[in-house]
Amino acid sequence: MTSPPPPNAVEMKDIVIRFPGVLANDHVNLTLKHGEIHALLGENGAGKSTLMSALAGLYKPTSGIMRVHGEIVDFNSPKDAIAKGIGMVYQHFMLVPTQTVTENILLGLNEPRFFMDLPKYDQKIRDLQDQFGLRVDPTMKIWQLSVGEQQRVEILKTLYRGADVLIMDEPTAVLAPQEIDDLMETMRSMTKQGKSIIFISHKLNEVTAVADRLTVLRKGVATAEGMDIEGLTGEKLAELMVGRKVIFRVEKKEQEPGDIVLDLKDISAQNNKGVQALNKLSLKVREGEILGIAGVAGNGQSELAEVITGMRACEGTILINGEDVANQEPSAAIARGVAHIPEDRTGVGSAPNMTITENTIMKNYRDTPIGNKWSINFTEARNHARSLKEAYDILAPNVRTMARKLSGGNLQKVILAREITTDPKLMVAMQPTRGLDVGAIESIQRLLLAQREEGTAILLISEELEELLTLSDRIAVLHEGKVMGIVDTENADVKEIGLMMTGTQRSEG
Amino acid sequence: MNLPYTVIFEKRTEDYPKWLPALTSLASVVIAFIISGIVLKFIGGDPIRVLKFFFNATFGSWAVFSDTMVKATPLILVGLACAVAFKMKLWNIGAEGQFYMGAFFSSLVVLVPMVNLETTPKFIVIALMVIMGMIGGAIWGFIPGFLKAKYQVNEIIITLMLNYVALYWNNFWIFDKWSDAGFQMTPQFEKVAWLPRLSDLAKEYRAFSGITLHLGVVFGIVAAIIIWWILERSHWGYEIKLIGDNPKAARYAGLNITKNLVLVMMLSGALAGLAGMSEISGVVHRLQERISPGYGFTGIIVAWLAKLNPFAVIIVSILFGALIIAGRQIQPSGIANLLQGIILFMVISSDVLLRYKIRIIRVEQEA
Numbered sequence: 026m027t028s029p030p031p032p033n034a035v036e037m038k039d040i041v042i043r044f045p046g047v048l049a050n051d052h053v054n055l056t057l058k059h060g061e062i063h064a065l066l067g068e069n070g071a072g073k074s075t076l077m078s079a080l081a082g083l084y085k086p087t088s089g090i091m092r093v094h095g096e097i098v099d100f101n102s103p104k105d106a107i108a109k110g111i112g113m114v115y116q117h118f119m120l121v122p123t124q125t126v127t128e129n130i131l132l133g134l135n136e137p138r139f140f141m142d143l144p145k146y147d148q149k150i151r152d153l154q155d156q157f158g159l160r161v162d163p164t165m166k167i168w169q170l171s172v173g174e175q176q177r178v179e180i181l182k183t184l185y186r187g188a189d190v191l192i193m194d195e196p197t198a199v200l201a202p203q204e205i206d207d208l209m210e211t212m213r214s215m216t217k218q219g220k221s222i223i224f225i226s227h228k229l230n231e232v233t234a235v236a237d238r239l240t241v242l243r244k245g246v247a248t249a250e251g252m253d254i255e256g257l258t259g260e261k262l263a264e265l266m267v268g269r270k271v272i273f274r275v276e277k278k279e280q281e282p283g284d285i286v287l288d289l290k291d292i293s294a295q296n297n298k299g300v301q302a303l304n305k306l307s308l309k310v311r312e313g314e315i316l317g318i319a320g321v322a323g324n325g326q327s328e329l330a331e332v333i334t335g336m337r338a339c340e341g342t343i344l345i346n347g348e349d350v351a352n353q354e355p356s357a358a359i360a361r362g363v364a365h366i367p368e369d370r371t372g373v374g375s376a377p378n379m380t381i382t383e384n385t386i387m388k389n390y391r392d393t394p395i396g397n398k399w400s401i402n403f404t405e406a407r408n409h410a411r412s413l414k415e416a417y418d419i420l421a422p423n424v425r426t427m428a429r430k431l432s433g434g435n436l437q438k439v440i441l442a443r444e445i446t447t448d449p450k451l452m453v454a455m456q457p458t459r460g461l462d463v464g465a466i467e468s469i470q471r472l473l474l475a476q477r478e479e480g481t482a483i484l485l486i487s488e489e490l491e492e493l494l495t496l497s498d499r500i501a502v503l504h505e506g507k508v509m510g511i512v513d514t515e516n517a518d519v520k521e522i523g524l525m526m527t528g529t530q531r532s533e534g
Numbered sequence: 535m536n537l538p539y540t541v542i543f544e545k546r547t548e549d550y551p552k553w554l555p556a557l558t559s560l561a562s563v564v565i566a567f568i569i570s571g572i573v574l575k576f577i578g579g580d581p582i583r584v585l586k587f588f589f590n591a592t593f594g595s596w597a598v599f600s601d602t603m604v605k606a607t608p609l610i611l612v613g614l615a616c617a618v619a620f621k622m623k624l625w626n627i628g629a630e631g632q633f634y635m636g637a638f639f640s641s642l643v644v645l646v647p648m649v650n651l652e653t654t655p656k657f658i659v660i661a662l663m664v665i666m667g668m669i670g671g672a673i674w675g676f677i678p679g680f681l682k683a684k685y686q687v688n689e690i691i692i693t694l695m696l697n698y699v700a701l702y703w704n705n706f707w708i709f710d711k712w713s714d715a716g717f718q719m720t721p722q723f724e725k726v727a728w729l730p731r732l733s734d735l736a737k738e739y740r741a742f743s744g745i746t747l748h749l750g751v752v753f754g755i756v757a758a759i760i761i762w763w764i765l766e767r768s769h770w771g772y773e774i775k776l777i778g779d780n781p782k783a784a785r786y787a788g789l790n791i792t793k794n795l796v797l798v799m800m801l802s803g804a805l806a807g808l809a810g811m812s813e814i815s816g817v818v819h820r821l822q823e824r825i826s827p828g829y830g831f832t833g834i835i836v837a838w839l840a841k842l843n844p845f846a847v848i849i850v851s852i853l854f855g856a857l858i859i860a861g862r863q864i865q866p867s868g869i870a871n872l873l874q875g876i877i878l879f880m881v882i883s884s885d886v887l888l889r890y891k892i893r894i895i896r897v898e899q900e901a
Contacts, residue, residue: 356788376779387787400767
């Protein structure tokens with residue numbers, strides 16, 4: 026007798042999830058076939074995470090039926106979901122930085138009971154790695170790992186718990202281009218071995234590259250349910266997501282750059298692990314110019330941004346309008362008109378448990394009219410926050426909303442609004458659109474270009490080559506802390522940039 | 535066994551209403567009283583009588599209420615000391631030691647003496663004692679603050695250890711140098727160094743006779759107002775909260791974290807030091823052993839129960855003052871401690887209500 030085909034890994038039928046005042050999911054259906062990669066798309070706030078949280082046991086649907094491997098399930102906690110083989114890989118990692126990979130994977134399990142025979146478990150984890158091709162040294166501490174490696178630990182965590190349905194919440198948002206390729210390879214190898222994957226993403230090209238079918242959510246409603254990937258264009262997908270044709274090209278005005286604002290000379294610096302991250306790097310950025318920094322993640326981009334904004338020690342000189350600010354406190358750079366869009370929105374750029382108002386005044390709470398000599402005029406501060414909320418289209422119930430309750434795009438707008446209102450001479454923007462949805466990316470990019478027209482010198486560090494080509498006037502390519510070459514965007518050759526990103530010095534002339 | 539009902543904890547997705555923390559705190563106190571009542575019943579007491587007695591002994595008349603307030607006074611100041619530090623997530627558990635150093639330093643004014651006690655006007659002596667008390671506490675706050683800022687030493691351990699240093703430093707002086715005829719206390723201070731009491735006015739207003747409430751309570755209330763203003767209105771308070779919530783964001787915003795760390799520890803210490811001054815100048819009128827029955831530690835509880843709100847600190851301190859008074863009169867006196875413990879447990883567990891909604895639902899039968 027032939028065995029019957031395996032039942033669908035997951036079936037979600039007519040799922041309704043209602044929060045007070047919000048209908049997050051409105052009769053959504055989702056079927057995950059055994060061994061497939063199913064993409065789940067949608068803008069921020071479309072209800073993707075809510076739907077997946079229901080599948081992972083974090084929320085209970087208001088109504089609807091969920092089946093896992095053909096069996097009706099009713100989860101009261103994530104534990105129940107894990108018991109049924111559902112594992113979620115979160116976008117924000119839930120790892121203990123001071124513990125090893127193995128310790129993190131074992132955390133919360135019943136086994137081992139009393140003795141931590143770590144070498145034994147290290148080996149178990151190595152075996153698991155061999156099976157799926159997820160390379161990471163089990164004895165390393167989490168803080169020593171790159172973001173991509175940390176993500177692998179998260180995936181291993183769910184696999185170790187016996188998950189055969191993996192929900193990956195925007196796994197590529199935090200990764201560098203070649204790490205994304207590795208991840209996709211891993212995903213394919215996992216499905217070959219019988220795992221089924223729900224892949225949440227914003228990036229259309231990734232979805233077409235790796236997924237078999239897709240479901241698109243828009244404002245809680247599915248606009249496509251289990252549609253085949255074959256023959257779908259990026260434009261069509263974008264239309265399903267946002268309900269209108271997305272203009273991918275942002276208009277950039279022709280303008281002549283002015284005087285030199287930022288002048289870096291022979292900058293060297295170390296990273297957190299004490300390894301040299303910047304190696305005698307020199308750069309110049311002019312008024313009204315966007316200098317893009319391209320490069321594979323971990324080639325000194327973070328350190329470059331931190332050195333300029335005074336958050337990291339360095340050797341060399343950093344002239345801002347002629348004044349050296351190297352090795353001074355961040356306040357010195359701020360005083361000279363340096364705005365900073367940090368890489369880590371939640372960890373550095375904002376205070377999560379403070380209100381939008383309190384987050385918007387972070388850099389001008391001492392200046393009139395918000396600041397008096399000793400005190401803060403909170404009526405003025407609120408008005409300021411309200412006008413920014415209006416002007417930058419920040420979606421939140423009101424300005425008393427805590428920063429941690431904002432979506433990534435809205436939080437980024439709060440940060441950008443705050444930095445722009447300081448009337449900066451120089452703006453250091455690190456990955457300003459990472460992890461944002463199509464609509465938010467567009468508005469953030471427009472804001473950066475408007476700032477360029479205002480005459481601000483902008484250093485734009487991004488791992489999205491497309492973004493750099495759209496926004497920058499010139500692109501400098503970083504490799505191992507050195508500038509491999511600088512090209513004018515107008516006649517840039519993507520292949521040449523790619524070569525420089527992998528360490529080939531630009532041929533002069 | 536399958537129950538027909540199940541209790542589910544739902545994570546709150548929206549902000550809770552502003553009145554909810556006050557309500558849950560109040561409910562915790564009420565529930566704590568009920569649980570203590572049950573315990574009393576078990577050991578053969580009459581909970582209603584004890585409760586009545588408790589109320590009469592603490593709020594029953596102006597005289598006993600004044601006693602309650604006298605006990606509440608150091609708690610207010612120490613509670614504020616902890617609240618300020620905790621706002622910045624600085625775990626100052628050394629208010630007890632800062633209290634003793636405040637008492638010691640303000641005593642110097644009288645015991646050295648620093649001024650001529652016969653000719654100097656009372657308000658100058660008192661003002662000097664206030665300043666010295668605050669300096670003493672601030673020094674005891676500066677040490678852990680500086681060590682943390684400069685060498686990243688854990689402030690919890692240092693503040694805890696400094697409690698003992700302060701205690702025995704005081705003992706050295708009262709057992710040896712300033713001992714009053716071999717007792718472990720200094721001679722009584724001259725009246726000029728006593729904080730004014732309401733009973734001082736008994737000649738003019740008969741109703742005040744025997745009322746021991748002293749000026750220290752005014753210090754407490756004024757301090758609460760100032761701390762509220764600092765935390766909620768000033769640049770500095772904004773910086774304290776920002777550093778407390780996300781030190782990396784604070785550094786990114788250009789704040790000087792090390793400076794604030796030291797300053798906040800000093801402010802915290804100064805408040806606890808002021809409590810020490812108020813206690814010796816307003817109540818015991820001499821430096822002696824055991825001037826604090828653990829005020830510095832109770833202050834930690836007070837600050838938490840008040841959710842770090844300066845005005846709530848006053849209310850919680852009055853409740854705890856009442857518990858101290860009642861504990862002296864209810865036998866066995868452990869009952870008041872029991873109640874204190876249960877209240878703390880209840881309030882801490884009531885936090886769950888702020889983060890989760892609890893619903894009881896009927897279990898549905900699935901086909």
